[in-house]
Amino acid sequence: SYELTQPSSVSVSPGQTAKITCSGDVLAKKYARWFQQKPGQAPVLLIYKDSERPSGIPERFSGSSSGTTVTLTITGAQVDDEADYYCYSVADNNVIFGGGTKLTVL
Amino acid sequence: QVHLVQSGAEVKKPGASVKVSCKASGYPFTSYEISWVRQATGQGVEWMGWINPKSGNTAYAQKFQGRVTITRDTSISTTYMEMSSLRSEDTAVYFCARGFAWNDGSDYWGPGTLVTVSS
Numbered sequence: 001s002y003e004l005t006q007p008s009s010v011s012v013s014p015g016q017t018a019k020i021t022c023s024g025d026v027l028a029k030k031y032a033r034w035f036q037q038k039p040g041q042a043p044v045l046l047i048y049k050d051s052e053r054p055s056g057i058p059e060r061f062s063g064s065s066s067g068t069t070v071t072l073t074i075t076g077a078q079v080d081d082e083a084d085y086y087c088y089s090v091a092d093n094n095v096i097f098g099g100g101t102k103l104t105v106l
Numbered sequence: 107q108v109h110l111v112q113s114g115a116e117v118k119k120p121g122a123s124v125k126v127s128c129k130a131s132g133y134p135f136t137s138y139e140i141s142w143v144r145q146a147t148g149q150g151v152e153w154m155g156w157i158n159p160k161s162g163n164t165a166y167a168q169k170f171q172g173r174v175t176i177t178r179d180t181s182i183s184t185t186y187m188e189m190s191s192l193r194s195e196d197t198a199v200y201f202c203a204r205g206f207a208w209n210d211g212s213d214y215w216g217p218g219t220l221v222t223v224s225s
Contacts (some may be wrong), residue, residue, distance in 0.1 A: 086150070
């Protein structure tokens with residue numbers, strides 16, 4: 001079965017650039033997506049097809065891909081961006097989630 | 107706009123079953139599959155399975171095969187997730203979500219339903 005691996009935590013200061021990686025063999029052949037989840041809230045889609053942003057998502061959120069690793073970049077991170085971030089992908093009628101990364105902005 | 111409204115919190119005893127509903131609005135119900143995902147407190151998310159509302163076809167994660175049943179009622183744009191033989195480890199928030207199968211930026215999550223399994 002497929003697995004996606006993320007760092008458990010990332011910390012940045014406000015205004016800095018945060019990068020969160022997600023690695024897995026499935027990413028060599030399937031697109032990745034990212035969602036943001038704040039405590040007690042439902043997840044919100046940030047990025048799909050590795051680098052596409054849904055309408056309404058700020059431009060400071062971007063995605064990129066290289067081989068079996070995808071990266072979520074938050075340029076000019078804000079305190080309000082402090083949340084959990086998950087990558088996920090769909091393959092063989094299964095949805096695979098990464099373990100999630102807690103982003104701290106302080 | 108898109109809305110996924112889920113049923114209220116449940117408290118169940120070990121060995122019991124639970125059925126959670128998810129009512130969709132704001133888009134053609136049969137246009138997107140609905141997935142069920144769970145998240146234990148402080149833990150990551152776990153995909154359980156999905157249903158194609160148009161055909162009724164389902165797919166389940168291996169872990170939940172045989173213990174989870176996902177159904178739908180197209181007349182009221184509602185999807186259901188039923189889990190049997192509940193145990194304490196099933197205590198979690200259960201989310202419905204649409205669009206995972208399409209990858210067109212249409213992913214949307216419901217607010218979640220807390221299911222507590224306790225004797």
